[in-house]
Amino acid sequence: MIVDEVLILKEVIYKENDKILHALSRENGKIQLLSKGSKKSNSHLINVSQLFAYSRCSLAKSKDMFIITHAELIDNFYGLKNNMEAFFYGSYILELIGYVAGENEVDSRVFDMTVSVIKYLSETDKDYNKLVAAYELKLISMLGYKPTLNICISCGNEIQANAKFSIQEGGLFCSDCVNYGSGINVTYSEILTMERILKTKFEYINSIDVTANILSLIRNFLFYYIGKDNFTTLKLL
Ligand SMILES: [Zn+2]
Numbered sequence: 001m002i003v004d005e006v007l008i009l010k011e012v013i014y015k016e017n018d019k020i021l022h023a024l025s026r027e028n029g030k031i032q033l034l035s036k037g038s039k040k041s042n043s044h045l046i047n048v049s050q051l052f053a054y055s056r057c058s059l060a061k062s063k064d065m066f067i068i069t070h071a072e073l074i075d076n077f078y079g080l081k082n083n084m085e086a087f088f089y090g091s092y093i094l095e096l097i098g099y100v101a102g103e104n105e106v107d108s109r110v111f112d113m114t115v116s117v118i119k120y121l122s123e124t125d126k127d128y129n130k131l132v133a134a135y136e137l138k139l140i141s142m143l144g145y146k147p148t149l150n151i152c153i154s155c156g157n158e159i160q161a162n163a164k165f166s167i168q169e170g171g172l173f174c175s176d177c178v179n180y181g182s183g184i185n186v187t188y189s190e191i192l193t194m195e196r197i198l199k200t201k202f203e204y205i206n207s208i209d210v211t212a213n214i215l216s217l218i219r220n221f222l223f224y225y226i227g228k229d230n231f232t233t234l235k236l237l
Contacts, residue, residue, distance in 0.1 A: 001060055001069070004028055007115055008053045009098040013039070019049050020065070022098060026111040030101035033059065034067045047073045052080060052090060054115055075115075079122035086121045089128040092233040093117060093135060100139065100226055110142055120202040127206045133215045134197045134205045136222045141198060145225040147171055149195050154180050162187050165217060167224050190214050 009030075010022035017040050021033040038049035048055040048071040055073045059066035080087045097114050100106065117135040121128060140146070148171030151158055155177050163172040164183035172191065173181045196208050223229040 001058055002028070002066075003056065003058050005054070005056050005074070005111070006031070006033065007094075007111070007118070008049070008051055009094045011049065011051055017043075021049060024097055024101055024106070024111060024114060026108050029106055030098065032065045033057070034062070034065050036067065045071055047076060050076065051094070052077045052118065054118075075119065077118055077122035080118075083122075083125065086124075086128060088233065088236045089132050090118055090121050092132065092231060092237065093121070095231050095233045096136075097139075099228055099231075100143070103226070104143060107142075110139065113138055113142070117202050120205075124206070129215055130205050130208070130210050131202055133210060133218045134200070134202060137194065137197050137218045140222045140225055143225070145170060145221075146198075147194070147221065149191055152177055159191060160188065163191065165191075167217075167221050184213070184217055186213065186217070194218070 005026040006023040008021050008023050012020040012022070014020045014034070017037050019035045019038045021035055023031055023033050025031050035045050035049040037043045038045040045068060047053060048057065048068070053073060054075045054077070055071050057068050058070040060069050077090070080090050093114065113135070117131055120131055149159070152163070152174035153169055153171035154173055157174055159172050159174055161175060163174050163186055164178045164181065165172055165186045166181050166183035169181060173183060190211055190213060193208060193210055193214055197205070200208060
């Protein structure tokens, strides 16, 4: 028996009254949970067995799955249910982390950050794309692909002006070195924005001005390093 915190990423109907839940757990990465009887209206597992549910569970290992023996809901991020736009952005976060955690070992920092971004999505009525971009940049950095933003990746000089960002090289070419590599033009202010996003908690992201250029650069950077760009939930946005 183990106790772990889980965030439900996906529900699959199983037999008449049960559900199989795909979940991100804090200590055990991506796992599948069997939630027995959770489709019955009087089930004590009904609230913890829904999309976005964040709970603390006692789990018994059974073959390649865990059976929920006891669960306590921490948050169901109720705000997402009344706001379609926030719900769609949240759904993208779940699909993204489900894929990433399936391919990589993810640690408890990634879990905590994911719960945190879902919480702020559920509490705010604006800036969803900024919150999601911040999540994407923090996530890819935690996975070990943090872009180099302070120095030129060719000559090593400190970046203090507009530059070119190379996704493939994972960093910036200064104005003296732009001829050595291709990339996306970024202003010095946009470079500082990316630095600030990495250092700023989700609750303060709304104070940062993020250009459309940076939003798309972050997403392309993430997709390049995780090797996937066709997320179903993105088509809803
Ligand atoms: Zn240089």
